[in-house]
Amino acid sequence: MAGPSTYEPKSGIERWMDSRLPLIRLGYDSMVDYPTPRNLNYWWTFGGILTLCLVIQIVTGVVLGMHYVAHVDMAFDSVQRIRRDVNYGWLIQYIHANGASMFFLAVYLHIFRGLYYGSYKPPREVIWILGVVILLLMMATAFMGYVLPWGQMSFWGAVVITNFFTAIPLVGDAITTLLWGGFSVGNPTLNRFYSLHYLLPFVIFGVVALHIWALHVPGNNNPAGLSVKSRADTVPFHPYYTVKDGFAIILFLILFSVFVFYLPDALGHADNYIPADPLKTPEHIVPEWYFLPFYAILRSIPNKLMGVLAMFGSIGVLVALPWLDTSKVRSMRYRPTARWCFIIFVIACLALGYAGAHNPEGINLWMGRAATLYYFVYFLLLLPILGLVEKPKPRPASIADSVKSHGEPAATPAE
Amino acid sequence: MSDATAGQIGDQEPTRRDFIHIAAGAAVVGGGVLALWPFIDQMNPAADTLALSTTEVDISQIPVGSQITVSWRGKPVFIRHRTEEEIAEANAVDVSSLRDPQTDDERLVPDPEGALRPEILVMEGVCTHFGCVPLGDGAGPFDGWFCPCHGSAYDTSGRIRQGPAPLNLPVPPYAYLSDNVIRIG
Numbered sequence: 001m002a003g004p005s006t007y008e009p010k011s012g013i014e015r016w017m018d019s020r021l022p023l024i025r026l027g028y029d030s031m032v033d034y035p036t037p038r039n040l041n042y043w044w045t046f047g048g049i050l051t052l053c054l055v056i057q058i059v060t061g062v063v064l065g066m067h068y069v070a071h072v073d074m075a076f077d078s079v080q081r082i083r084r085d086v087n088y089g090w091l092i093q094y095i096h097a098n099g100a101s102m103f104f105l106a107v108y109l110h111i112f113r114g115l116y117y118g119s120y121k122p123p124r125e126v127i128w129i130l131g132v133v134i135l136l137l138m139m140a141t142a143f144m145g146y147v148l149p150w151g152q153m154s155f156w157g158a159v160v161i162t163n164f165f166t167a168i169p170l171v172g173d174a175i176t177t178l179l180w181g182g183f184s185v186g187n188p189t190l191n192r193f194y195s196l197h198y199l200l201p202f203v204i205f206g207v208v209a210l211h212i213w214a215l216h217v218p219g220n221n222n223p224a225g226l227s228v229k230s231r232a233d234t235v236p237f238h239p240y241y242t243v244k245d246g247f248a249i250i251l252f253l254i255l256f257s258v259f260v261f262y263l264p265d266a267l268g269h270a271d272n273y274i275p276a277d278p279l280k281t282p283e284h285i286v287p288e289w290y291f292l293p294f295y296a297i298l299r300s301i302p303n304k305l306m307g308v309l310a311m312f313g314s315i316g317v318l319v320a321l322p323w324l325d326t327s328k329v330r331s332m333r334y335r336p337t338a339r340w341c342f343i344i345f346v347i348a349c350l351a352l353g354y355a356g357a358h359n360p361e362g363i364n365l366w367m368g369r370a371a372t373l374y375y376f377v378y379f380l381l382l383l384p385i386l387g388l389v390e391k392p393k394p395r396p397a398s399i400a401d402s403v404k405s406h407g408e409p410a411a412t413p414a415e
Numbered sequence: 416m417s418d419a420t421a422g423q424i425g426d427q428e429p430t431r432r433d434f435i436h437i438a439a440g441a442a443v444v445g446g447g448v449l450a451l452w453p454f455i456d457q458m459n460p461a462a463d464t465l466a467l468s469t470t471e472v473d474i475s476q477i478p479v480g481s482q483i484t485v486s487w488r489g490k491p492v493f494i495r496h497r498t499e500e501e502i503a504e505a506n507a508v509d510v511s512s513l514r515d516p517q518t519d520d521e522r523l524v525p526d527p528e529g530a531l532r533p534e535i536l537v538m539e540g541v542c543t544h545f546g547c548v549p550l551g552d553g554a555g556p557f558d559g560w561f562c563p564c565h566g567s568a569y570d571t572s573g574r575i576r577q578g579p580a581p582l583n584l585p586v587p588p589y590a591y592l593s594d595n596v597i598r599i600g
Contacts, residue, residue, distance in 0.1 A: 063457055085462040088453035 005029050013319045017259055030216055035234035036241050037222035039403050043117075044220065045248030046110040046242075047212075052249055053103040054208065058201050060096040061145075068148065070169050070194035072187045072259040075150035076275045094264040095256075102256050102266045104290035107135060116342055117332030119221040125318045125322040127218075130211040132318045141200040142290070144193040151272030152282050158185045159195070160285070167308040184278065224402040225331030226395065233399035284359075292356030293349055308370065318377045324379055326387030334393040348374040437556070457562035469600035471592065474535060482551055485542060487599045491540035491548050492587055493560075494597075497571065502533045504558060515583045519572045526591040537597065538573045539587050544580035560584065 003129050007028040009015040018025055069078040082089040082272040087172055108123040111131070114120055120128035147158045162179050183190030219228055235241075260267065267289060271282045287295050294311050301307040317324070332339040355368030396402035470487045475493055477483055482495035497505075505519040522538070523531045538546050540560075547564035555561025555568035559577045562568075567578030574583040589599040 059454065063454055065456070067461075081461070081463060085461050085464075087456045087461060088460070091453050092457060365547060 001373060006033050010190070014350065030212075030237075030241070032215065032236065032238040034237035034310070035228070035231070036221065036237045037220050037228060037233060037399050038235045038240075039222050039224060040220060040241065040244070041223050042244075042248055044222075045245050046113065047107050047215075048245035049106045049249055049252050050103070050110060051107055051208065052252075053099060054201065054204060055104060056396050057096065057099050060092050060099065061201065062197070063092050064096055065198060067192075068218040070148070070191050071275070072150065072190055075148060079149045091260070093296065094260045095204075098256065098259045098267065100145065100260070101288070101290065102252070103138065104142070106252070107138065108290070113344060114221075115345075116332050117221055117223060118225050118227045118325070118327075118332070120322045121267060121325065122322070123218045123329050124221060127211060128322060130207055130214060130314065131320055134207050134211060135318075136206065137200055137204045139291070141197060141204065142288070143382070144197040144200075146288060147199060149272060150276045152276055152280075153269045153272040153273045153285070155185060155276035155278065156281050156285050158189065159289060162189070163309075164308050167305045169305070175270075207296075220235070221330060222242035222399060223331060223333065224396060224399055225329065226399050226402065229398050286357055289353065289357070292354075293352035294356070296352040296368040297372045297375070299356070300369040307414040310376075314375060317376065321379060321383075325383040326385075327383075327392070328387070329388065329395070334395050335386070335390060336393060337354060338383070338386045338391045341378060341386065343356050344374065347379045348378070376405070424582055469598055469599060471598045473596055475595035479534070482556075485599070486585060487539075491585075492535070492599055493540045493551060495536045495540055495551070497534050499535055501558070501571040505574075506551050508570065508572075508574075514581070517572075517583055519573060520585075522572055522574075522586050524586070524589055525590070526594075532591075536573065537586065537589050537599070538584040540584070542567055542580055542582065543575065543582040544578070551585070 005025055005028075007018075007025040009024070013025060017023070033301070039270060062080060067078065067082045067089065069075060079093070082093050083111065084090075086092075141160055142393070143157070147154045162176055163183060165176045165179060177183065179189070180186065181192060226233075269286070271285075274282075279372045294314060297314050298307045298311040301310050327335060327338065329335055332342055351371040353366055353377065355364050355371065358364045360368065419517070468488060470485055470492075470599050471531070472483075472485050472494060473497070477496040479496050480498045482493050484491045484493055486492070490538060502519070507594060510518055512514045518526040519533065520531055523533060525531050540551075542549050542564065544562065544565055544567050547562050549555075549560035549562040549567070549569060553559070553571075554564075555577075557568050557570035559571045559576075560569040562578065562580065565579050565581035568576050569580075569584055570576050572583075573586075575581070587599050589597050592598050
């Protein structure tokens with residue numbers, strides 16, 4: 001889709017700039033005249049939403065960094081000071097804390113979109129792998145950010161997660177001591193987490209730039225999963241998708257605002273309003289909601305090392321996904337069996353989230369184990385085998401045809 | 416964008432699409448400016464900083480001919496117990512010859528009975544040039560204060576007499592709570 005540029009500088013200044021630093025040309029080619037499949041649905045708006053989320057987190061985070069104190073004796077009080085004394089500090093801190101949840105909500109929907117419509121398949125494997133890298137960076141950033149307020153959940157979350165590394169044979173303890181900068185989670189740990197929490201969003205920003213660059217080489221996948229064949233399959237990005245993305249962003253911001261203004265602590269834990277106490281663990285310790293499915297996988301396996309491996313493996317398997325799925329058909333719209341397997345996969349992920357939020361006893365434990373099993377079976381057995389045995393439904397000849405066959409009148413550009 | 420549309424349709428009336436473009440653009444710009452304000456205002460002093468805006472000082476222990484420096488809003492405030500000679504020297508100056516004309520009495524705050532106490536001089540110890548703390552205890556050619564940064568000299572009333580500073584050392588808001596205690600701020 002990255003064809004020859006159609007940008008024509010109109011004024012003398014634009015021509016002067018274009019022959020020196022073609023920044024306007026880059027923006028024009030990637031956000032104005034960029035040819036985009038005409039059949040994208042609202043599941044495709046999460047890319048723009050996620051970019052906005054990253055910007056919101058960086059802007060609010062830089063502001064919070066002006067007031068936050070990374071020291072075990074002052075961190076908790078400094079966050080309370082931000083909420084009570086700093087002008088609009090309550091607003092900015094709540095946007096940042098809830099922004100993390102909104103970011104993960106959007107990224108999970110974005111990932112499910114990619115899984116359903118086969119956006120990881122050739123020629124988009126690199127886009128997909130860069131996306132997995134972004135997800136890992138987001139998880140690390142969110143975890144370290146959650147430690148900074150230095151409440152009970154912050155502290156014990158840091159203890160548990162850093163203890164994952166003690167599961168590594170032979171060198172585990174040495175690595176954990178290195179991460180802590182001591183013999184337990186303490187002030188050196190808090191300091192380095194703050195430093196890295198400030199750094200990683202900019203690393204994410206860089207990988208997002210690569211993600212978008214890699215996207216703009218083959219162009220967008222689409223609900224039909226067909227490659228663009230002619231100009232009739234596409235519309236210019238502006239105004240068609242700027243407006244569609246803009247509308248989705250407004251809806252997303254309404255949901256975001258409901259949390260920030262009416263339910264600011266609904267996604268957090270009351271225990272985090274108790275200052276960190278290294279001598280007492282809270283009775284019910286659970287991670288933030290967006291880590292619950294991975295927490296459930298960890299707890300499903302009654303072996304320390306295997307549990308940690310399964311948890312990291314649940315993300316690692318995504319890297320191999322482009323080669324695990326043997327089907328040549330991208331969109332599950334045309335894969336009747338795989339479609340049902342995917343729907344069960346989504347249910348399994350939600351079940352993992354539920355299991356992660358409850359004590360691993362009785363039915364919850366077995367539900368978590370069943371969902372964990374299905375999670376890996378889906379990637380390691382179902383997708384490889386289905387691609388060989390499933391008979392896909394007939395597909396339209398082109399994206400333009402798929403729009404017509406969908407029972408909608410073909411959109412005609414206004415002028 | 417409305418210009419481009421207007422160019423295409425020539426003399427025609429503005430269309431509904433023009434209206435939507437302008438309304439949407441106005442909403443984005445207006446909303447953007449409103450959303451920006453909290454991110455600017457957060458840099459202003461916070462409530463706990465504003466709560467530190469007054470300082471009470473016992474002035475009874477300052478010997479004649481010496482000064483103390485107290486901190487008010489993070490800045491030094493000089494409180495000098497002046498000698499008779501210093502007061503006389505401050506009153507002997509021709510006010511009209513000063514860069515920032517002020518009599519010595521204008522630089523004092525009366526006590527609750529309305530009486531001036533010229534022996535007690537209170538002023539911010541911040542040079543009006545670029546904010547350094549001037550040296551005191553009769554420093555400089557005018558026996559008052561002298562700023563080591565760029566050579567501004569202040570007299571025994573803290574008025575600028577020589578050097579690059581434009582104004583006299585500022586007098587902070589203060590009041591006598593009793594004979595011995597003043598509250599600054």
